[in-house]
Amino acid sequence: MSRFVRLGETDRPAITVHVDGAPVEALEGDTLMVALLSQGGVLRQSEFGPEKRAGFCLMGACQDCWVWTESGDRLRACSTLAASGQRILTSQPGASWSNHA
């Protein structure tokens, strides 16, 4: 089930981004956060607890919405626009951190 609910502005061209290898339909002008949370309920796993996270401040201050490109660049999902053909990972590529919970 989606977390976010679209309330308007739905008459925009559709784009497809790939998240962990799976295609996700989004709209041109969506942030990555809106693209991901209009389809699913969470963005990533907390490194410090059992719970999954879905962002918090939406203004680039809390850093709760980190996702990664396949080449390892870290992005804030709240302030990065989704673009056609983007390939996003919800965990850091090449890293396996132990959970500190």
Add this chain to the structure above:
Amino acid sequence: MVEPRIIPRVVIVGAGPAGTRAAEACVQAGVRPIVLDEGRRDGGQIYRRQPDNFTRPYAKLYGSEAGRAQALHETFDGLKGAVDYRPETLVWNIAGGHIWTASQTYADTLPFDALLLCTGATDRLMPVKGWQFAGSYSLGGAQVALKSQAVSIGHKVVFMGSGPLLYLVASQYVEAGANVVAVLDTAHYSARIKALPDLLAVPSVLWNGVALTMKLKRAGVAVHNGIKPLEIKGNADSGVSGVRFRTGAGAEQEIICDAVAMGHHLRPETQLADLARCAFAFDPGTRQWLPKRDGDGRSSVAGVYLAGDGAKILGARSAEASGRLAALAALGDLGLPVDKGEMASLRGDVGTYAKFARGLAKAFPWPSEQASQLPDDAILCRCEGVTAGDLRGVMRETGAKEANRAKAFSRVGMGRCQGRYCGLAAAELIAAEAGVPVEQVGRLRGQAPVKPLTIAIGEEQ
């Protein structure tokens, strides 16, 4: 008075209401300022602009403030050729007389003769047990979701906290067609009555607030005053499932929801003022440490000026006035001619908004006592999952009673938000446990970089 430079180097940080009006004053004086802003577009948070291909009109986006928002945006658009505008640019340090910036692709250092910090605000949060669950958002975040992306943060949304934003965002959600199940305000209604004399300083804004509450009630939204949040219930995988709270009458109640928008008004983003070595003072009205400034916006450091909500939370209207005023002060200090009469009038405006802000602080008091009432298993630091009990344990073991010392031992305030969302509550908890006034706990020092940087950033070619 210094000799005017041929071209004074004026740098403005922030392109919200204060930064825009500051930039406008510079351009009118024949100065081309550098405007550094983290946003993709100008407007700041409160007048945040939607992406280009969105079509909602101003009235729908900004309600009673539509005219102001449009005027501000049009002003900034009109300045584009006359300012060196650098969007999506983070200022991450101020040191050695230079400003250190980073964007996605390059880093830069800028010298300056005058620096105007118009850094704006973030939400002031009081942690609630369970606020780490997916579906908990800051009130400001809930507003950004709607304003800049036309989405609701959930299918059943509860607004919990206090302050003018609580009612504003809840009513904007209702108007946009979102499902708002309740507004839970920690402030007692009687506090608003006591605050009336101050709130009457700006009757139009007071009336806007009254109208918002009426709109919510007409829409059938349950509005509770004087509540105490007990828990955001949820599941590690699926997130928020409800809220538990005590009503003003003392009964325990639970509401099912999948999203909570929470916050207690705002706190200024003061890290850059701190790094610029500005002196701070404790403000008892808001229980926050704020950078000192004179009536025009001069900080304690020559050449550094402070304006808008980044200096003190006085609201967007005040930010327009204080942004222009601080810029005029800076231009005057640089030896350029400025209109003294206009400065006096702007000072008067800012004073009026300050009275209104005092009223808001009385009407929607920061519930400082809730920090010490957090159960031991409640997460205090959302970044790293540090609990209230962890912090209490550290205090017992180390005797730490000062904010930075307690942070070093407990990691509360050391996570990736750098204490923005837990710092004020942690200080209240420490103060209550140690039995000292909160100002004695001190404040978390600003640290560079003020936000995480990526290692791959290179120097500009």
